Amino acid sequence: MANIVDPVWAFKTTSSLLVPHPTTSSVSSVAPIPTVTPNLPIYEKVGDAGVKTLWVVFVLMLLSTLAFIVLAWRVPVQKRLFHVITALITTFATLSYYAMATGDGSSFNHIVVKETKQHLVQHVYRQVFWARYVDWSLTTPLLLLDLAFLAGLSGADIFVAIVADVIMVLTGLFAAFATKESVTWGWYAMACIAYLAIVYVLAMNGRRTVAAKSSSTAKLFASIGGFTLVLWTLYPIVWGISDGARKWSVDAEIIAYAILDVLAKPVFGFWLLFAHGKNASSIEGFWAHGLTGEGNVRLEDDEA
Known part of the structure; x- marks a missing residue:
């Protein structure tokens, strides 16, 4: 009688020969799969301290604007040139700080x-307040006009200073939004060169022209002009530490700029108006009286 083999037993027997069993050497030869840790992006943005600072400076700029308007009403229109320019400076600053605070x-x-x-690439997203650059592009030329009219600079000097100032602000804006570090510092160097042109016009030409005016005006220009140049020198230093090298947080940057803006705009304005506002030269003509007979249409000449 033939032997009957159980198929289940046969399968178990043959499968042990066909299927390899893991050995100690085979297990040790397989390297573990490394775990990949994602390099998450870093967001550098404003915090509570920065937002509160923006709102405080907004209120200060607004109150300063109202005060400058009241001071302008107390003098005749012929002497309101410095009042109007100073009020416009804080007006633009009020709008920019409201935009940043909101x-x-x-x-x-x-x-x-x-x-x-580590052969890794870190993505950083830093908050840049472009409203600040819009503010500077409008307020710094007006500040230069205050100083230029005080010193009696020529039209050519005023034109050069304002163009250099606009270049300084625009290159600073381009540097703030540059994605490569080398490009950032290239724009920054251009801004510093433009600033040196402003310093030359105010320090050299301004000092020479103001010498022809009264001694009180010359002393005021030397003090308030030096005060302005010191503050304006601190702006690029703050920029280089914050936006450039990113050593400061966004809140620290906001607080530093807030202190400089308050000193360079409201404090500058009150100093100038109280020291020179009532003693300013009277401006007649179109500024005070508009178009008089020179702007009228003479119908009798046309009919002839």
């Missing part, structure tokens, strides 16, 4: 930082 005047700049040791 979150409508900023954007994020994407910066790629390469970490060579």
